[in-house]
Amino acid sequence: MSTNDSGRSLSPSTAFELLADPSRRGVLYVLLDSDGPIRYERLVERVLGREITPYDDRRRLHLELHHTAIPKLANSRFVEYDERTRRLRLTDPHDELRPYLRFARSMDESES
Numbered sequence: 141m142s143t144n145d146s147g148r149s150l151s152p153s154t155a156f157e158l159l160a161d162p163s164r165r166g167v168l169y170v171l172l173d174s175d176g177p178i179r180y181e182r183l184v185e186r187v188l189g190r191e192i193t194p195y196d197d198r199r200r201l202h203l204e205l206h207h208t209a210i211p212k213l214a215n216s217r218f219v220e221y222d223e224r225t226r227r228l229r230l231t232d233p234h235d236e237l238r239p240y241l242r243f244a245r246s247m248d249e250s251e252s
Contacts, residue, residue, distance in 0.1 A: 150236035158216060159244045163201065163209040168241050171219065177227035
């Protein structure tokens with residue numbers, strides 16, 4: 141990833157790609173609100189708790205988080221997942237993703 145003129149390396153395209161999926165946004169919202177690393181199981185519970193859905197939809201969402209959303213975020217430089225302790229945390233040392241995340245949250249909240 142190249143650095144732009146402002147010295148930051150997060151492009152809007154990358155930020156919007158990470159935030160395009162509601163499940164990934166849910167994970168990022170939970171991580172943004174946590175005071176530090178959060179256990180994988182607790183994170184999944186909190187993301188699922190944000191959704192009012194039937195059992196089958198909750199099961200589908202759990203599988204999506206496990207197989208798609210969390211691995212994609214863990215492969216980004218904005219979420220760290222320690223497989224040994226099963227803890228995740230937001231890693232945004234230059235606060236590059238947070239403004240996009242806050243904007244996405246405000247838009248999601250205005251739609252509900």
